[in-house]
Amino acid sequence: MWIREPGKVSDRLDFLGARENCLYLLRGRDMMIIGGGMSWIVPSLEIQLSKIDFEPKKLKYLVVSHSHFDHCGAVPYLKKKFPHIQILASAHAEKIFAKHKAIDFIAVTNKYAIDRLGLQSEYEGLDLKFDGIHVDRIITEKDIVDLGDGIDVHFLEVPGHTQCSIAAYVPKLKILFPGDAAPPPTDDENTVFFPGPQYHFGLFKQSMARLAGLEVEIVASEHYGAVTGTRAGRLLQEGLRQTERFRSRIIEMHQQTRNFDETVRKAAVEILSRNDFDFMGMGKEMQLTVLKTAIRRILEYAGLIDRTAP
Numbered sequence: 001m002w003i004r005e006p007g008k009v010s011d012r013l014d015f016l017g018a019r020e021n022c023l024y025l026l027r028g029r030d031m032m033i034i035g036g037g038m039s040w041i042v043p044s045l046e047i048q049l050s051k052i053d054f055e056p057k058k059l060k061y062l063v064v065s066h067s068h069f070d071h072c073g074a075v076p077y078l079k080k081k082f083p084h085i086q087i088l089a090s091a092h093a094e095k096i097f098a099k100h101k102a103i104d105f106i107a108v109t110n111k112y113a114i115d116r117l118g119l120q121s122e123y124e125g126l127d128l129k130f131d132g133i134h135v136d137r138i139i140t141e142k143d144i145v146d147l148g149d150g151i152d153v154h155f156l157e158v159p160g161h162t163q164c165s166i167a168a169y170v171p172k173l174k175i176l177f178p179g180d181a182a183p184p185p186t187d188d189e190n191t192v193f194f195p196g197p198q199y200h201f202g203l204f205k206q207s208m209a210r211l212a213g214l215e216v217e218i219v220a221s222e223h224y225g226a227v228t229g230t231r232a233g234r235l236l237q238e239g240l241r242q243t244e245r246f247r248s249r250i251i252e253m254h255q256q257t258r259n260f261d262e263t264v265r266k267a268a269v270e271i272l273s274r275n276d277f278d279f280m281g282m283g284k285e286m287q288l289t290v291l292k293t294a295i296r297r298i299l300e301y302a303g304l305i306d307r308t309a310p
């Protein structure tokens with residue numbers, strides 16, 4: 001089953017935020033939020049948290065899967081609202097959050113969405129300005145956080161989408177929180193997985209293959225909701241196939257054009273028209289930037305262009 005809108009996923013898991021931008025509340029004796037969202041979802045989050053069984057003092061952790069603007073924009077708000085929580089992220093994410101340029105970009109993109117959605121008064125009233133993130137605990141491969149009641153959260157480093165990507169897995173419940181290291185659910189299995197390999201194509205595929213090897217009953221994606229049951233198990237396999245299809249199509253196009261910009265133009269016509277991943281209203285320009293980076297990573301990995309710094 002595909003749970004597309006916020007609500008209860010299971011006794012242990014609530015889907016919060018919005019369809020496009022999802023956070024999850026995982027319950028042991030202690031609680032953990034997975035996903036740092038964007039600031040525009042905060043007004044909904046306030047209502048959702050007031051309606052569910054939620055004791056703020058039990059909330060101990062907030063996991064930031066990676067440093068992209070659409071996965072950490074609500075973190076400053078959450079830290080102000082629940083000052084006792086620990087923010088968990090990778091060492092690479094901490095490095096990014098130490099850069100003024102990155103913080104400015106996250107602030108600007110989050111504010112852009114606020115303005116576009118007409119949420120200026122909520123922005124002021126709820127103090128939604130993005131003013132940086134202090135990581136309280138660095139997460140590395142094989143780290144485990146015990147929430148009590150047998151709910152152990154196991155972390156994996158899954159670079160490729162970004163250098164800083166981590167995923168979380170709960171063996172007892174067979175829940176995977178892949179961040180953007182796995183494809184979000186889609187109606188069209190032939191679609192191209194966005195946002196894809198933004199850092200390194202080889203690592204991206206390798207990380208997804210690792211996640212595909214886990215036994216899952218729920219995949220809780222930070223975009224477009226959670227999938228449960230047999231569909232959850234298929235999602236990662238589909239992702240691997242989508243990724244391979246995307247790679248071969250891009251290489252095929254590049255063999256025809258032999259020109260990077262021309263390949264991007266061709267791919268944009270073919271791919272963006274079929275894809276509804278609109279980056280929370282950030283528009284075509286953002287989609288094109290993301291597509292261009294993914295194409296660059298594929299061609300670099302194939303040795304068809306030289307590697308540039310991410």
Ligand SMILES: [Zn+2]
Nearest residue numbers: 066068180195
């Ligand atoms: Zn991302």
